[in-house]
Amino acid sequence: MTQHKTIVECLVYNEYHGLSYTKKIMAKLPMDMLQLSCIQIASIALLLFTQAESTTEEISSHKNNTITSCIASERSALLTFREGLSDPANLLSSWKGDDCCQWKGVYCGMRTSHVVRLDLGGPECAFGDSGMPVLAGNISSSLLGLQHLQYLDLSCNNFDNIQIPEFMGSLHKLRYLDLATSMFTGNIPPQLGNLSNLRYLNLGFSQYSSSYGSSYNGTYSMxxxxxxxxxxxxxxxxxxxxxxxxxxxxxxxxxxxxxxxxxxxxxxxxxxxDSLQLSxxxxxxxxxxxxxxxxxxxxxxxxxxxxxxxxxxxxxxxxxxxxxxxxxxxxxxxxxELSQTNLVGMMPSNMKNLCNLEKLGSYRNNINGSITELFHRLPSCSVNKLQLLHLPDCNLTGSLPTILVESLGNLTWLDLSDNKLTGHVPLWIGELTKLRTLYLNSNSLDGVMHEGHFSDLDMLKDLVLSDSSITITTSSNWVPPFNLTMIHLRSCQLGPKFPAWLRWQTQVVSLDISNTSINDMVPDWFWIAASSVEFLNIQNNQIRGFLPSTMEFMRAKEMDFSSNQLGGPIPKLPIDLTSLDLSQNNVVGPLPLDFGAPGLRTLVLYSNMISGAIPSSLCKLQSLWLLDISRNNLNGSITDCLVNEYSTNTTSMSIVNLSLRDNNLSGEFPSLIQKCPRLIFLDLGHNQFFGALPAWIGEMLLSLSFLRLRSNMFYGHIPVELTKLVNLQYLDLAYNNLSGSIPRSIINCTGMAQTRDDADDLRSALTSGEFYAGNVLVAYTGNLTVLTKGQERLYTGEIIYMVNLDLSCNSLTGDIPAEVSALVALKSLNLSWNNFNGKFPENIGALIQVESLDLSHNDLSGEIPSSLSALTSLSRLNLSYNNLSGSIPSGNQLQTLEDPASIYIGNPGLCGPPLSRKCSQPGPIPGDNHEDAGHGVVSFFLATGSGYVMGLWVVFCTFLFRRKWRVWWYSLCDSLYDRVYVQVAVSWASFRGKTNG
Structure with missing residues (x-):
């Protein structure tokens, strides 16, 4: 089995080799061998068996050298061989004195005193132990002086970039040759074909070894x-x-x-x-x-x-x-082992003939059938032989049978995870008395599991039921018969009370009880029981209480306490801790002056009530990779690390993701960030930082992809050096006091101009997850609110695909440079509420991926280019309150936008749909400062009317308070009336006389 193995599985499964010492060997193997297949482990067992069996006289001669003594010529050959090696760990320190048969790794024959065995390898690197000391350098041809050599093991060393020596083909008596996983490169010499006595040949490389980088090219043969x-x-x-x-x-x-x-x-x-003749x-x-x-x-x-x-x-x-x-x-x-072979359909019914079958693995094949039918096709001809059944992610359906299938009675390993199983977990699970590992996670199982499901599982070590709807109900005084090493119950129903049976689980290495509806005070006994746990996840419950003052004495490596109600200050952390998530709790007080975990890589503390300044003790955390202390009450400026105070490495820190947003931090742009050249994500938004943006951002932080300085008090120009950040895909400088123009060299930010083919580096910077036996235990996903499409949206892991340029609410001036149109990977562009002027960007249609475009509240003029209609991904557009004129483009996505009239409001010169003014009507002269089109005419009539009313009011008031003026005015009116009347009467009489005549 090639995926997620445990020592338990291979303990059980390698007994088919008939090796009586297998259990003793496996008991000493480290947990890192989880990634090895059982076949590989079997090979290692055979290797050790061969070593133990090589010859009795070799081993006895090494222990009791009263008869044998080293041959001088062979001692000389060994010393010459050692001179060519690099031995930084001094592994060959015993290689001194005259009797080479007493040297470490050297074995001589009892009767002949010849060196017959040279054992300078070990199994450590096969299990991914990158910290083990190894030999390196060159392999001298002096080994040819050991002509009686039968056994040569140089495996698991670091002979970097050298070929397997051709002269090894001249060691004709070799029966055992192991050169595995030692970083040899190049062509395998065909001279090895001369070793006609060879019984064991290992030239392989462990693909699971973490000791070597992915750049290793390995060996080949043509x-x-x-x-x-x-x-x-x-x-x-x-x-x-x-x-x-x-x-x-x-x-x-x-x-x-x-x-x-x-x-x-x-x-x-x-x-x-297809077939092989004469095999x-x-x-x-x-x-x-x-x-x-x-x-x-x-x-x-x-x-x-x-x-x-x-x-x-x-x-x-x-x-x-x-x-x-x-x-x-x-x-x-x-x-x-048939896993991941794209096999489909139900397994053949003639599998019943496989009477010796002990292990069946079919991980991630599309069986797509009933689990009951599959069980009935398993061999029953040799009852209780089947020990391991590994069928996760096989699209198995239906409910587990209510009666135990005969062939399953001897199972030690049952993995049916990631399928589509429904219904209850049957009681016969409790009859599998030899069961050590049970994986039923990620199904649609429901119902209740009680003490009867577990009462006979004395040998059970791994219980994984996560991501199901199973309710586990036991009495408060129940003492389980097992002592588990792995308990994964995420999203099961355990609460509301803290499950009391956990107090008896004193050997747990991995514990996940997250999202299990626990609403209770954490009991004191829990911290005692959890003191030996290495991977601990209790997130997303309503657990109350305080972190223990004895937390530093726990063995934890990964801890996730997020989304609970834990309070109090942060105590000194466990010394081996590498990841801690305390986000969304009620933690108070300052950050510790001594974190106590020098190897801490992930520290997530957002959404708490942590106060005070950021201490310089963070500089001690030289391995810190992700730090999120956003949404707290931190204040003050961020002091720089003191030179040589905490580390000789004062020029570089390991931080890749730094989020300090939504605090009360102040001061100029933190100079500490200069020491973080690996930064990919930096968020200082919503603080009180001020001053000019330093040019060194673009010179020291060349890996930066996300830069968010929103809602601070930065002023001055946008540094041209900022455009040296070629990976920059997210730049948010909104709500500051920046001035000047957009640098035309922004076209150099290829992160905004090219869609990333591979976002693995961003994904690793914004997300983290630790795995234990295939299950995510401690996971963090960066979260960020982005103002786009007119509203704030919360992005989590998908933020890695967001390409954004937001310079809104500043005092930027000048044209919007044409180079902005070359940033074709942009999904959101917001330049609103600035003082940009000049023409609308002509090539705006090149931004074919943009979904939100906001250029409102500027002084842009001229016509809207027809290329705007080419933005087929556009879902929100705002061009309001500019001085734009002419016809509004139409077509494509522009016809589907919501509230279309509001997009163009405040542009008096625009016409055509969706506005009511037709482009055939003569347009009024646009006013300044975004006035309406008819503002001048309206002002004229208002002024005239106001003057007329004022004049009448003055005359009325004068006549009201001046009697003589009133008499004079009425006399004048009467006189004028009489004169007009006489004139009209005379004219009328004359007119009638002429008419009658």
Whole structure:
């Protein structure tokens, strides 16, 4: 099985090798071997077995050297070999004195005193232990002086960038050669084909080793015909050796008649013959072809005819089609690994013939059928042999059967996670008395699990029921029969009271009871029980209380207490802690002067009531990668780290994500940030920072992709140096006092001009997640409110896809440079509430991905370019209160925008739909300062009317208070009346006389 293994699984599963010492070996293995497949672990067990079996006289001679003594020429050869090595950890410190048979890793024959075994390797790096000391340097040809050498192990070292020496092909007595995972590169020398006595050959590379970077190119071979000469070979491991050019690899391998184990995983093989004529592989018991890309139907294939196979792994090989009926012919099979092979449909009914089957793995295949039907197709001919059933993410449906299927009675491992199972968990789960691991998470299971489901599970170690609707109900005084190491119950119903049975779980390594409806005071016994937990998640409950003062003595590495009601100050943290999330609680007081966790990488404290200044003790956290202390009550300025106070490394910190928004921090732009060259995300928004933006932002923070300085008091020009940030895709300088113009060199910000093909670096900067046995335990997703489309929107993980330029609410002037139109990856552009003037950007239609465009409240003039209608992604547009004129463009997305009239209000010269004024009407002269089109005419009539009314009022008041003026006025009116009357009467009489005549 290649995904998420535990020692428990392989303890159980490697017993088919018949190795009595297997349990002792596994008990000493570190937890990092979770990523290894059982076949790889079996290989390691065989390696150790071979070492233990090599020859009795070698081992006894090393312990009791009363008879043997080192041969001088061989001692000289060993010393010359050591001179070529780099041994920084002094692993070969015992290589001194005359008797080389007493040196570490050197074994001599009891009768001959010849060096017959050189063991300078170890299994550590196979488990990803990057901290183990190793040998390096060159391998001297002086080893040829050890002509009686039968066993050579140089595995798990760091012979970086050197080839496997050709001279090794001259060590003719070698029966065991292990050069695995030692960073060899280049072509594998065909001279190794001269080692005709070889029984064990390991040239593989552990793909799970964390000791080496992804830049390692590894070894390759363009011709493997030399393998056919190793006729005594029983074990061949060439995992991760690049065999891309090898087409006919199988005929070569099939010429090895004694071969029992063949491991060719991740070799870039692309051909798998349908059948094989004249095959000598009659002894082959273990075949691992996983991780290659054959991309062909699962049948026909040559390996289905190997009836001697006991262990077959074809996972992740590109095979597709239905599960082949040929599976039923492999009656010797013990371990069958078919995961991630694009196989579909129900497994064949003739699987009942596999009477020796102990392990079945079919992770992430589309079985797409009833779980009950699948159970009935499992072999029952040998009752209670099946030990491990690994069927997660197989699209299994239906309910678990109510009666125990006979073939499941001896299960130690049951994984049915990530399927579509419904209904209740049956009581027969409690009858699996040998069960050690139970994964039922991520299904639609519901109902109640009570003490009866667990009462006989004495051997249970891993209980994973997360992301289901299961309610776990037990009495308050119930003492479980098991002592678990893993408890994952996320989103199950445990509350409202704290589950009392947890107090008896004293060996837990990983505990997840997040989102389980607990609404209770955290009991004191919980902190005692959790003191040995390494991964602890209680987030999204209503847990009250205080963090314990003894927290520093806990063994925790990852802790997530977010979204609860925990209060009090932050105590000194556990020394091994690497991740802490206390966000959305009621934590008070200042940040600790001594965090107590020097290896802390993630610290998330947002939405609390933390006060005071940011202490310089943060500078101690040299490994800190993500720091979010936003939405608190922090105040004061951010002091710089004192040189040499906490670290000799004063020029660089590891922070990638820094969020300090929504506090009361003040002072100039923090100079401390100069020491954070790896910053990708920086948010100082909604504080009281002031001063000019320093030019060094663009010179020291070259990795910056997100810069948010919104709602501060920064002033001055936008530094031209800021445009050196080629990765910048999110720039928010809104609500400051910035002046000047937009630098035309903003076109250099290719993060706004090109869509990212790979956002993994942003995703890792804004999100974090720790995994334990395939389950996310402590997870953080950066969250950010973005003003776009006219409203504030909360973005979480999807913020990595947001490309935004927001310079609104400043005092910027000048033209909107044409270069802005080249930022074609923008999704939101907001330049509103500034003093921009000049023409509307002509090439605005180039911003084909923009969804929100706001240029309102500026002094832009001229016509709106017709290219605006090319913005087919646009969902919000605001061009109001400018001096725009002419016809409004139409078509495409512009016809679907909400409240279209408000988009153009305050532009007196605009015409055409959606405005009521037609473009054929003569337009009024636009006024200044955004006045209405008829403002001048209205002003004229208002002034005239006001003067007329005022004149009448003056005359009226004069006549009211001046009697003589009234008499004179009425006399004048009477006189004028009489004169007019006489004149009219005379004229009328004269007119009538003429008419009658």
């Amino acid at each position: 011709d493997i015909t030399w393998l056919s000469r190793l006729t005594s070979l029983e074990h061949l491991d060439m995992s991760s050796v690049n065999l891309t050019t090898i087409v006919h690899w199988l005929p070569v391998v099939s010429m090895l008649p004694t071969l029992k184990i063949l491991l060719l995983s991740a070799c870039h093989l692309r051909s798998s013959p 000598n592989l009659t002894s082959l018991e273990t075949l691992d072809l996983s991780g290659n890309d054959f991309h062909k139907r699962s049948t026909p294939n040559w390996f289905w005819g190997l009836t001697s196979l006991k262990h077959l792994d074809i996972s992740s090989t590109g095979f597709y089609g239905p599960f082949p009926d040929e599976i039923g012919n492999m009656t010797s099979i013990v371990e069958l």
